[in-house]
Amino acid sequence: MGKPVDTRLRLIRAAEQLFRVQGFSGTGLKQVTAEAKAPWGSLYHFFPAGKAELGVEAARWAGAYYAEGWRRSFGWSDAPGEAIEQVFLMEAKILEGSDYRNGCPIASTTLDIASLDENLRLACNEAFDLWRAAIVAGFDAHGAPGEEAEALAAFVLSAMEGAITVARAAKSPEALVHTGRYVREAVDRAAQTWDDSR
Amino acid sequence: MGKPVDTRLRLIRAAEQLFRVQGFSGTGLKQVTAEAKAPWGSLYHFFPAGKAELGVEAARWAGAYYAEGWRRSFGWSDAPGEAIEQVFLMEAKILEGSDYRNGCPIASTTLDIASLDENLRLACNEAFDLWRAAIVAGFDAHGAPGEEAEALAAFVLSAMEGAITVARAAKSPEALVHTGRYVREAVDRAAQTWDDSR
DNA sequence: TCCGTTCTGGATCGATCAATCTAGACACAG
DNA sequence: CTGTGTCTAGATTGATCGATCCAGAACGGA
Numbered sequence: 206m207g208k209p210v211d212t213r214l215r216l217i218r219a220a221e222q223l224f225r226v227q228g229f230s231g232t233g234l235k236q237v238t239a240e241a242k243a244p245w246g247s248l249y250h251f252f253p254a255g256k257a258e259l260g261v262e263a264a265r266w267a268g269a270y271y272a273e274g275w276r277r278s279f280g281w282s283d284a285p286g287e288a289i290e291q292v293f294l295m296e297a298k299i300l301e302g303s304d305y306r307n308g309c310p311i312a313s314t315t316l317d318i319a320s321l322d323e324n325l326r327l328a329c330n331e332a333f334d335l336w337r338a339a340i341v342a343g344f345d346a347h348g349a350p351g352e353e354a355e356a357l358a359a360f361v362l363s364a365m366e367g368a369i370t371v372a373r374a375a376k377s378p379e380a381l382v383h384t385g386r387y388v389r390e391a392v393d394r395a396a397q398t399w400d401d402s403r
Numbered sequence: 404m405g406k407p408v409d410t411r412l413r414l415i416r417a418a419e420q421l422f423r424v425q426g427f428s429g430t431g432l433k434q435v436t437a438e439a440k441a442p443w444g445s446l447y448h449f450f451p452a453g454k455a456e457l458g459v460e461a462a463r464w465a466g467a468y469y470a471e472g473w474r475r476s477f478g479w480s481d482a483p484g485e486a487i488e489q490v491f492l493m494e495a496k497i498l499e500g501s502d503y504r505n506g507c508p509i510a511s512t513t514l515d516i517a518s519l520d521e522n523l524r525l526a527c528n529e530a531f532d533l534w535r536a537a538i539v540a541g542f543d544a545h546g547a548p549g550e551e552a553e554a555l556a557a558f559v560l561s562a563m564e565g566a567i568t569v570a571r572a573a574k575s576p577e578a579l580v581h582t583g584r585y586v587r588e589a590v591d592r593a594a595q596t597w598d599d600s601r
Numbered sequence: 602t603c604c605g606t607t608c609t610g611g612a613t614c615g616a617t618c619a620a621t622c623t624a625g626a627c628a629c630a631g
Numbered sequence: 632c633t634g635t636g637t638c639t640a641g642a643t644t645g646a647t648c649g650a651t652c653c654a655g656a657a658c659g660g661a
Contacts, residue, residue, distance in 0.1 A: 212638080228515040230429035234619060244639045246622095251638090255620065306518040312565075315572045316511035317426040320504040330572040356581040359569070363582040364558070367510075367565025371557070374513045374528040383554040384561040387589050394588075410608080432649060442609045444653095449608090453650065 213251040215241040221263040224310040229260055229317040229325075260314060261328040267310050268332030272339045279343035286392035288343070289361055293385025296369060297378035305376045312366050337362050348399040357395055364388050411449040413439040419461040422508040427458055427515040427523075458512060459526040465508045466530030470537045477541035484590035486541070487559055491583025494567060495576035503574045510564050535560050546597040555593055562586050 219241035223232040234256055238245050252258040275292070282288040299307055311332045319326035340358035341351075349357070364384050371380035417439035421430040432454055436443050450456040473490070480486040497505055509530045517524035538556035539549075547555070562582050569578035 226518050228426055228428055228511075230426055231515050231519075233617075235617085245641065246639055249620070304518075308514060308518075311572070312568050313426075313514035315568055316506060316514055317429050319571055320424050320502075320506075321429075326572060326574070330574075333569055333572050357585070359578050359581040360562070360585040363565035363569050363578050364562045365565060366568050367561035367563060370510050370513055370564050370568070371531055371561050373517055374509070374524060374531050376524070376528075380557050380561050383557040387555070387558040390592075391585050391589055431647075433647080443611065444609055447650070447652095 212241070212243050212247050216243050216248060216251060216259065217262050217266050219243075220259050221267050221310045224260075224263060224314055225308050226306045228313040231317075234259075257322055257325060260318070260322075260325050264311055264314060264325070264328035264332050268328075268335045271332075272335040275336055275339035276342065279346065284393065285343055285347055285396055286389040289340075289392055290385045290389035293365065293368065293381050293388065296365070297372065297381040297385075300369070300372055300381070301378055305373045308373050309366060309369055312370065333362060344396075344399075347396055349395070350399075353395060357392065360391070361388055410439070410441050410445050414441050414446060414449060414457065415460050415464050417441075418457050419465050419508045422458075422461060422512055423506050424504045426511040429515075432457075455520055455523060458516070458520075458523050462509055462512060462523070462526035462530050466526075466533045469530075470533040473534055473537035474540065477544065482591065483541055483545055483594055484587040487538075487590055488583045488587035491563065491566065491579050491586065494563070495570065495579040495583075498567070498570055498579070499576055503571045506571050507564060507567055510568065531560060542594075542597075545594060547593070548597075551593060555590065558589070559586055 216237060220232070220237045223237060223240060234248060235245070237259070238248055248259070249255065252262065278292045278295075279285060279288050281291050311329050314325060315329045319329055337355075337358045340361050341354045344354035344357060345351070365388075368381045368384040372378055414435060418430070418435045421435060421438060432446060433443070435457070436446055446457070447453065450460065476490045476493075477483060477486050479489050509527050512523060513527045517527055535553075535556045538559050539552045542552035542555060543549070563586075566579045566582040570576055
């Protein structure tokens with residue numbers, strides 16, 4: 206049982222990485238098996254429904270993995286605004302370190318195929334929702350009212366996704382740096398009204 | 404000369420519309436010619452370098468077209484923050500009216516191919532830059548300092564692009580509504596410090 | 602009118618796509 | 632040992648991809 210699960214996970218992770226660079230439609234299944242060093246036959250053994258099923262699993266995996274990253278990030282600072290700005294700056298480092306190839310697999314899958322495949326759209330939405338929930342939890346811990354936490358988290362997530370897109374087109378961290386600063390200010394300003402009963 | 408220019412433009416606009424829905428890689432050239440009601444041979448007559456050249460022209464067209472939209476939007480209100488929030492709300496209406504298919508052609512092209520084709524990446528960056536410049540001009544008209552106008556415009560553009568992406572995955576205008584409100588507050592707060600010598 | 606350029610309309614190509622199918626390797630149960 | 636189900640390995644398929652090629656229609660100037 207060690208090998209099979211391993212191969213399945215390697216396929217998912219390879220797909221997720223390729224989707225980040227070149228999107229869902231731009232990624233061939235042969236490329237995925239090559240990247241994962243997995244046999245072609247295994248792909249349809251683990252994902253009988255083919256590419257769409259692999260895409261759903263890749264979205265699920267990315268959703269869970271990066272939600273954990275958001276959760277951890279709130280431990281970086283007592284001020285939620287500062288913690289979130291650090292996420293923007295860290296993302297800028299990741300992009301720079303990959304020559305601006307390493308984007309968001311959920312965003313690229315959403316723009317490629319969310320309008321054509323309802324299952325994939327739902328999987329992408331669930332991933333975004335996990336991230337949004339992780340940000341909401343970070344705000345809740347600082348005593349934010351539920352409604353404001355939800356709206357603010359949607360704003361943080363949207364700003365992050367857009368800044369990554371613009372930064373990749375420009376091959377420059379500027380969009381992430383500037384956006385991170387304004388997002389931080391918005392969060393700080395909102396947090397001033399919360400009763401910080403940590 | 405009427406017909407040829409017309410066919411060329413129809414191909415560009417058909418490509419731009421299809422890229423919005425299903426991305427660059429997800430769009431076939433045969434689909435473009437069908438949508439444009441243009442003969443297959445004309446495609447390689449007007450765009451000898453093929454799909455990449457068509458993508459560059461589509462990005463250029465969208466860049467110029469929507470830059471004009473940003474410029475007009477600043478006429479909607481004397482307060483730049485309010486004008487920008489209106490753009491977010493109008494975009495929400497556009498998405499709702501197209502069942503969340505009608506996204507941003509530049510964003511989807513960027514995530515699909517910017518890492519693989521340098522010319523297309525530059526074309527996408529130029530489109531984003533035109534939009535950013537249009538927003539900067541709107542801030543300048545209200546007496547914003549140049550450096551702050553640039554940073555704030557990068558933030559506005561990033562937030563808009565990301566909110567569109569998240570809204571499409573969710574098939575809901577919420578991300579655009581919430582993000583628009585926080586962006587408006589950030590712009591209003593910045594604008595208070597400008598000497599409005601209109 | 603005639604000629605040359607521009608554009609159209611498809612046939613066609615090799616490559617690549619996602620997907621199917623089968624044969625055998627392998628682990629484990631009895 | 633034998634039998635059974637899981638996973639591997641890759642050949643193969645039909646469809647579709649982007650791209651090439653060419654014959655001829657349409658147009659405009661001489």
